[in-house]
Amino acid sequence: MADYDVAIIGAGAAGLSVAAFAAQLGLRVALFERGRMGGDCLNHGCVPSKALLAAAHRAQEARAAGRFGIRLPPPEIDWAAVRAHVRGAIARIAPNDSEERFRALGAEVIRASAHFVAPDAIEAGARRYTFRRAVIAAGSAPAVPAIPGLAEVPYLTNETVFELEDPPGHLIILGGGAVGLEMAQAHARLGCLVTVIEAAPSIAPREDPELVEGLRRTLKAEGIALREGAALRRVEPDGAGGLAAVLADGSRIVGTHLLLAVGRAPRLAGLDLPAAGIQATRQGIATDLALRSVSNRRVWAAGDIADPQGLGPRAFTHVAACHAAIVARSMLFRLPARLDYAALPRVIHTDPELAQVGLTEAEARAAGHAALGILRWPLSENDRAVAEGRPEGLVKLVTTPRGRLLGASVLAPRAGDMAGLFGLMIGRRLPLSALAGLVLPYPTLAEGAKRAAGEFFLPRLLSPAMKRLADLLIRLP
Numbered sequence: 001m002a003d004y005d006v007a008i009i010g011a012g013a014a015g016l017s018v019a020a021f022a023a024q025l026g027l028r029v030a031l032f033e034r035g036r037m038g039g040d041c042l043n044h045g046c047v048p049s050k051a052l053l054a055a056a057h058r059a060q061e062a063r064a065a066g067r068f069g070i071r072l073p074p075p076e077i078d079w080a081a082v083r084a085h086v087r088g089a090i091a092r093i094a095p096n097d098s099e100e101r102f103r104a105l106g107a108e109v110i111r112a113s114a115h116f117v118a119p120d121a122i123e124a125g126a127r128r129y130t131f132r133r134a135v136i137a138a139g140s141a142p143a144v145p146a147i148p149g150l151a152e153v154p155y156l157t158n159e160t161v162f163e164l165e166d167p168p169g170h171l172i173i174l175g176g177g178a179v180g181l182e183m184a185q186a187h188a189r190l191g192c193l194v195t196v197i198e199a200a201p202s203i204a205p206r207e208d209p210e211l212v213e214g215l216r217r218t219l220k221a222e223g224i225a226l227r228e229g230a231a232l233r234r235v236e237p238d239g240a241g242g243l244a245a246v247l248a249d250g251s252r253i254v255g256t257h258l259l260l261a262v263g264r265a266p267r268l269a270g271l272d273l274p275a276a277g278i279q280a281t282r283q284g285i286a287t288d289l290a291l292r293s294v295s296n297r298r299v300w301a302a303g304d305i306a307d308p309q310g311l312g313p314r315a316f317t318h319v320a321a322c323h324a325a326i327v328a329r330s331m332l333f334r335l336p337a338r339l340d341y342a343a344l345p346r347v348i349h350t351d352p353e354l355a356q357v358g359l360t361e362a363e364a365r366a367a368g369h370a371a372l373g374i375l376r377w378p379l380s381e382n383d384r385a386v387a388e389g390r391p392e393g394l395v396k397l398v399t400t401p402r403g404r405l406l407g408a409s410v411l412a413p414r415a416g417d418m419a420g421l422f423g424l425m426i427g428r429r430l431p432l433s434a435l436a437g438l439v440l441p442y443p444t445l446a447e448g449a450k451r452a453a454g455e456f457f458l459p460r461l462l463s464p465a466m467k468r469l470a471d472l473l474i475r476l477p
């Protein structure tokens with residue numbers, strides 16, 4: 001008999017969700033974790049980044065208070081207290097992910113690095129554990145690009161940037177994606193000089209350019225230097241304890257710290273996958289859409305490390321949770337399960353936030369939708385946004401010609417909070433009339449979603465034929 005029913009490598013968002021479910025069903029669960037319980041999201045990702053952004057936003061609100069007739073002195077940043085706030089947020093959430101909680105649920109938590117030694121066996125801490133089923137949830141690590149000179153300068157990643165004893169004087173960020181932009185705004189609002197170097201022609205290159213333009217304006221207005229379409233040729237020490245980044249156009253940017261934010265790499269090394277006959281791609285563990293390994297049918301993968309059917313990873317905590325639900329269905333109940341990213345949300349948690357659900361206009365065209373309906377509602381037409389002095393932003397909907405919602409892009413304060421509405425519309429294939437006919441509380445930003453949907457029906461409602469019909473009907477007794 002196998003030692004365990006389910007062995008799980010990694011106690012991050014994905015592994016913990018599977019472990020909690022399997023243990024509560026009474027299965028014998030072994031959960032291997034070599035680092036901190038909670039993985040990236042709790043310790044080096046979502047939680048510290050959102051906590052740092054929260055502090056930064058308070059500072060910005062203090063700076064902007066004058067617009068509302070409130071006179072405040074310029075905010076003073078107590079970096080040690082900001083760090084304590086970040087650590088406090090982690091500490092308050094940590095009990096949910098703790099060893100104690102998972103032991104109480106019935107799982108055995110093994111604090112050691114795990115690797116495969118056979119198709120049905122793992123070794124950790126010099127002990128061998130056999131399993132009936134295994135889940136690889138080892139996550140991803142920050143990618144380190146091959147940049148000449150990088151070995152000669154100290155650099156930060158998401159694993160170290162939240163540990164700085166003092167604020168960076170001038171933070172140079174390589175990569176203008178989700179990590180780069182959130183960290184850029186957090187540090188700029190906390191009083192640091194910030195330069196973002198982005199290789200693609202635009203920051204947030206996957207996102208809708210109309211929305212990115214609004215975000216770019218905000219970031220620049222806050223003093224963040226954006227070097228877009230810039231190739232970094234090399235980095236070198238500046239002789240004063242900092243570094244210089246030399247771009248292909250010859251310009252030299254001198255900073256005190258360098259943060260790498262150029263994407264993620266799956267943590268495959270050290271798992272000894274060949275020992276268990278588990279195939280992997282450059283992007284992660286090769287699985288089918290039920291997240292089951294294509295080559296070892298005892299094994300599933302979940303979270304950042306999964307590469308389902310060549311789709312590549314979607315490195316988000318909500319995706320890790322969604323993967324865990326699919327693994328539970330497929331692995332524990334042997335029910336059909338199929339990953340579907342059609343209604344997947346993603347949010348860049350800057351202020352304003354940039355939220356995307358489903359396809360952007362460009363993604364919809366690339367997917368072969370030749371004719372599209374494009375509906376827009378600017379935030380400047382939303383009463384709440386105007387009242388709060390935040391008219392910068394846009395709701396943009398992408399539909400089929402018949403009005404089925406394919407994607408929604410929103411730039412607005414707390415845009416992510418609108419994502420659920422669009423996710424439900426797309427996921428349940430609800431007609432656009434459901435959104436246009438919804439009665440929403442006034443005044444809320446979400447009314448922008450309803451008004452954008454209304455734009456689909458307005459030209460039809462006010463057509464010459466409808467006007468003639470109205471004229472006729474009003475004459476009837």
Ligand SMILES: Cc1cc2nc3c(=O)[nH]c(=O)nc-3n(C[C@H](O)[C@H](O)[C@H](O)COP(=O)(O)OP(=O)(O)OC[C@H]3O[C@@H](n4cnc5c(N)ncnc54)[C@H](O)[C@@H]3O)c2cc1C
Binds near residue numbers: 013033044114138314
């Ligand atoms: C700065 C930053 C901000 C982010 N913000 C957000 C956000 O706002 N919203 C969002 O949805 N997502 C966000 N993400 C992404 C999110 O953090 C990840 O998608 C999520 O943490 C992935 O969870 P996971 O369980 O797949 O992997 P992880 O959280 O990385 O967990 C994997 C665990 O496996 C352990 N492990 C690895 N190999 C072994 C081994 N051989 N033996 C034992 N243990 C092992 C690791 O120590 C780790 O604890 C952010 C990421 C970063 C970097």
Ligand SMILES: NC(=O)c1ccc[n+]([C@@H]2O[C@H](COP(=O)([O-])OP(=O)(O)OC[C@H]3O[C@@H](n4cnc5c(N)ncnc54)[C@H](O)[C@@H]3O)[C@@H](O)[C@H]2O)c1
Binds near residue numbers: 175180232
């Ligand atoms: N709010 C969130 O949900 C959130 C926040 C942070 C991270 N994450 C997750 O973590 C993942 C990783 O984030 P990330 O920002 O590191 O990756 P990313 O893929 O989102 O962005 C990386 C950026 O770096 C650029 N780049 C790549 N190589 C470069 C180079 N040599 N020089 C300059 N620019 C270069 C890319 O063009 C891209 O714009 C995200 O894709 C996301 O899934 C999510």
